[in-house]
Amino acid sequence: MRSALPENQALLPSDDGAPDATLACVVLAHADPTHLHRLVDALDPFPVFVHCDARTPDEVYDAMADGLPARARMMSRLRTGWARFENVEAEIEGYRLALETTDVTHVALLTGSDYPIASSVEIAELLAEHVGESFAYLHALPHPEWRAGGYGRLRYRHWAWNKRMLRLPVPRRLPTGVVFAGGSQLKVLARHHAQAVVDAYDQNPDLVAFWRRSWVADETFVASILKTPRFVPHWEDELVTTSLWFIGWDGRRRKSPPWLTTEAVPALLTRRTDPRIPTDHVFARKFTTGTTDDVLDVLDDRFALRGPARDELRRRMSAAAPAMSGPQVPSGPQGSSVPQDESVAPSVDLPTTGVR
Template identity: 25%
Template sequence: MAKIAYILLCHKDPEAVVQQAEQLTAAGDYMAIHFDGRAAAEDYQLIRTELDGNPNVTFARKRIKCGWGEWSLVQATLHALQSALEDFPRATHFYMLSGDCMAVKTAEYAHRFLDEHDKDFIESFDFFESDWIKTGMKEDRLIYRHFFNERKHKQLFYWSHGLQKRLGLQRDIPADIQVQIGSQWWCLRRRTVEWILGFIRKRRDVMRFFRTTWIPDETFFQTLVRHLIPESEIDPRTLTFLMFTDYGMPVNFYNDHYDLLLSQDFLFARKISPEAKELKLRLGRLYAAQGVSFQISNEGRSLYRFLAQRGRSGRRFAPRFWETESSLGRQRELLVVICKKWHVAKRLLERIRQATSIPAVEYLFDEEDTALPDLGGIQAALMKRTRHRRALLRMLFEYYETDQLIICLDPAAIDLMNDFHSDRSSTRFLHIDCAFSDDYLAGHAQRTGLAGARTPQLTLERLLPTIRNDILHEGDRIRDAGYSRLYNLREGASAEENAGQLSGFLNLPRDKAMEIAASKSLFAD
């Protein structure tokens, strides 16, 4: 009879990790956990304390810091696989999971299914011939070396890529390897995993190649399984049900998706919304149940496509997350920097990026050419960004795989501030109070179209007091709005005073905030 060892890669929410492990091992299956090395030590300790008494749970011998698109995700998986092989000799299958996955069938059903289908379940399509990659980099993922993370070090990533292209530094793919691509959510037999681990010990050239490819979790296992296992023993599909929106983002499942999920021809589903408490409870109980029959209709994707094209009424399949009333997410923190002098705010964000790992986006609702990732078109125009502002921010949280995000707003955008402040997410504001000289205000008048290069000096002198009062009025509106967590950075304040405000805004230690506040030329024009 099949016995599954679940390979869980996770980086947050330790209580949910514990619950997931207990639910999936209750029916006699196993779990090997890799908890991201970037996560808080106390979170990892909580997981160890709660699960060390469970003989069906083990942990990766080595924790590493993981980053999206990096080799580190594959390495973390290999560490967990090695632990699972050593600690669970009775495990017949190894199933890749994330913290957002939950079983949509019983253990009884899953074991019977795997017993009846002696195959490896992994999406594996020819990298060059298939259309699996819809947008973005394709061949360049492989033939150039990628040393930097595109999300954390975007400029270095594209600088390195461009330099290699200009110098003609293409590399060859190992001659006997036919690169495949597909979803990272696979289920492999024990023999296959043993062969993969044996192969990587012998083929250092293949390991060197994949270590510097981009997004290797979509190619490494997919390629090696095809290389080692006969095609007749591979089912090129994932057993984890997942869908994507028109914007290219994973669909979240909510409480009223329970019957829909159970009727799909899959063993797990991803992503279960953090807010779907009832759905999580029902699915958690389901896995250990016995004698449950399932009517497989498998209409999930076509039904979702039908509803998405025609719009929804009410909450039959949960509201679109881009609707006005949708939330950024109760567990997320939005940090808003408010400043009339955009160059000052941008300079501050650069200092914050150097001192912290919090993703920061500049004036995305004010500047058309703000650097944004491809989010399926929603980022293309200011009007669309503003109209779907919560959708845009949710997608940025997803893109950067973070629960913290910094954005910049002009003080005039009081409506956006009020909207974000009313959200269920945690919102903090930092108002940067700058000094405005007449020369600066004159330049501001020209930049905003209130004056031109040939505007008479007398007209300009009459205009400047009005502009100055307007800026002061915007500041008063922000202070009068009653935001619960409003911090102020003042040009005339000491570095110590400003460090105290930054410490509260960024939730940083005082000495770290002091490094940012003491930066030279922060307020320079």
């Protein structure tokens, strides 16, 4: 169900042509300060909350924090990593900060190797079409892409060590009153959905304790909270079942998706602009300084993400602003359920987002 855009959230360009900050971005990072700064710049004017893995060397953390704009802040550090429950905690704390310090309509969860493939103007237009709705690609268990439907991730206690799964082969009881679900950690949540996730985390320590020993909790904890009516009563009516991410899975068994090099540009641009896809991708991954610089340069130029192209877009937006009579809701892509093969890893027992 689509909600009308509140008058105080109307998408009007600011004096420099930038859109209102309708989106806050939580970024989970552990390396590559240069790319992080490029990502933060491309997300302008959206507020950004950066979590850096506590195991990251201090000099790398300092390079991440140094020179960030006022709209970006570093979060308290947790010991995150591949398949660790602390990834969930970092996500929750990012939502908490975004909700406490901004009045945005949506909150996105990204990794430090993501990058937008749509301008902030386009992203704001899309969200203006979906105030009160979230974008996520989740399945109630049994998950069709996971071994045994994914129940083994929860029924047994797990530990992640050196990107390997350690499982205690003694089954345990599953919590009652929960709709178990799973899917990509990467999503864009409506404000009230993000608040519901934070509240469920704070008010249900028993569920938190249970999920600490589940496998790849960042793919099931928040998904299960969102799918459970007692936590989020109208989730199914307020969900756009799609992923807004292009992820370059290549069909090979991997623990993380590959870097998007120049070979991926045609597919990336096609998926971004294909008119047969009702909701455009607006983010992509993975990128890193050095290996993917040429691709990022293409994206910056093609979608006016940074530099002269963005300045020109905002100049035109600012020049058009006086002609707008009152709050207006721009038309944008419509969301619907579509297959997102690139967003699901081919491996049935590995993290589908590959946050590392």
